Amino acid sequence: MRTKLYINGEWVDGIGTIAVHDPSDGSIIAEVALAGDAECEAAVAAADAAAVSWAKTAPRFRSEILRKAFEIMTAENEAIATLISRENGKAMPDARGEAAYAAEFFRWFAEETVRTPGDFRKSPSGDKRILVTHQPIGLSILITPWNFPAGMATRKIGPAVAAGCTMILKPATETPLTAMYIVDVMERAGLPKGVLNLILPEKSGPAISKMLHDDRVMNLSFTGSTEVGRIILKEAADKVIRCSMELGGNAQVIVHDDADLAITIPQLLLAKMRNGGAACTAANRIFVQRPIADKFIAELTKSMSAFVVGRGTDAGITLGASVSLKERNKIAEIVDESVAAGGKVQVGGVKPEGEGAFYPATVLTVDKDNPILNHEIFGPVAPVVIFDTDEEGIAWANDTDFGLISYVFSGNLTRALRTAEAMESGMVAINKGVISDPAAPFGGVKQSGLGREGGFDGIHEFLQTKYIALEI
Ligand code: NAD
Secondary structure: OOOOEEEOOEEEOOOEEEEEEOOOOOOEEEEEEEEOHHHHHHHHHHHHHHHHHHHOOOHHHHHHHHHHHHHHHHHOHHHHHHHHHHHHOOOHHHHHHHHHHHHHHHHHHHHHHOOOOOEEEEOOOOOEEEEEEEEEOOOEEEEOOOOOOOHHHHHHHHHHHHHOOOEEEEOOOOOHHHHHHHHHHHHHOOOOOOOEEEOOEOOHHHHHHHHHOOOOOOEEEEEOOHHHHHHHHHHHHOOOOEEEEEOOOOEEEEEOOOOOHHHHHHHHHHHHHHHHHOOOOOEEEEEEEHHHHHHHHHHHHHHHHOOOEOOOOOOOOOEOOOOOHHHHHHHHHHHHHHHHOOOEEEEOOOOOOOOOOOOOOEEEEOOOOOHHHHOOOOOOEEEEEEEOOHHHHHHHHOOOOEEOEEEEEOOOHHHHHHHHHHOOOOEEEEOOOOOOOOOOOEOOEEOOEEOOEOOOOHHHHHEEEEEEEEEO
16 A cells, blocks of 8 residues: 655655544544645645656657556556545445446547647638647646545546646545555556656645646646535636646436336436435436336335445445544435425435434435535435426526536427427436546536547546637
8 A cells, every 4th residue: 555655756755644534433544645845845846847858748658657557557457446445435346347347438538649640721801721720738646535536636647647637636534545546556557757746735726726826737626526626716817727627516306297117217326326425426316206216216216225334344334434523414414404404304314323324215305495505415315305397496496506427207209309408407317327548528517617538528627728829
């Protein structure tokens, strides 16, 4: 297990350590190194020194490093999944899925590295030729959250390597071990020194602020809450640092009265319960049309009752712990507030006694003004609201500041498409519970973020467009 900072190709100590806890029982898994000012400066200097030569490397060279990293991660899926589960708390099926998903970003961007398009045209007036090319934007800061410690790191490292940018990765303090493992994979895959550096600052705010005011830093790729994203955007504004922001969600689900519940319930369970509900894509506000509401609520409640709660690495567990007691208690408070405001518990809803950051799978029926609909729950809690007309369902669903993803269930494709087009979100899933795919553009509108990760767009978050005019 790697527990140190990674700067200029060396694993180094910092100014002290911080404990990483197993959220299932609060025990300490490891002490990891913390970066002070000197380590942060060394990381910037290393990434800056490597930037010019790295940008000039052949795309095929970078592509093969990513391909090798994909192969290592695939071969080591179980070890990576176990580490994710231990420091994050999620159940092994979720952790295995994340480790595989994370590796896929390296495969996808290995393929994208050698296919970056350019353009060569005659200008409309005929006075010149227009050449459009893309160049690596340069030193990039990558900041990741705790909920997908592997997937969110590779979704940034993959395109940064593909584009030819050097990087400083700052993982979440709760889950640095998985990030350290991935950096180790990149080292084994042959990434030159200085290209990727990992820091864990003692105080993230001031350390990242200092970097965003450093002339050597060109780009920021952040995944985390909207609250923190807003602070960082303001910091980045002073030097007009380019920003890609993958922020919070409050995903809406519309279940039309012609939805096939045999498809809807299992898919909705994926949308709600993947990662124990700690996903930016988690189904958070479920709107079901009145004619099928009773049957839907009964079937959802029955399925949610079947989750087996416990330590993520134990056999048979389908719902692990939240990342910390603090996060678990936030979930419990949101449910208690909802119940006090009239929400009716169908199953779950009670914070367990004893150690471990556990919370049971919970279904609540609420009215459309219940406060739970204004929270990104980030836990295994499904609030259900009944609506009547399609127009009402769509209006209620869009009544949020967030716009990452929506889910639509209907047996009628035209109706589903009409609703999908009306959803104010960057992504819409029709009759499907999980749509994240390295080959598709992931990202939100409204306060869910700026930019896209994955797909053909992902590499462009690390490239800048250059137009060259040619007299001819
Ligand atoms: P968070 O915003 O608290 O932290 C995210 C990262 O920012 C962590 O590494 C944290 O240490 C760091 N950070 C915190 N304060 C900072 C500061 N002032 N300056 C610089 N860095 C700072 O988020 P979290 O609790 O780790 O993750 C959950 C959130 O992430 C949820 O809101 C979720 O929706 C969001 N998320 C979004 C996506 C997406 O793709 N849109 C994916 C996963 C998670």
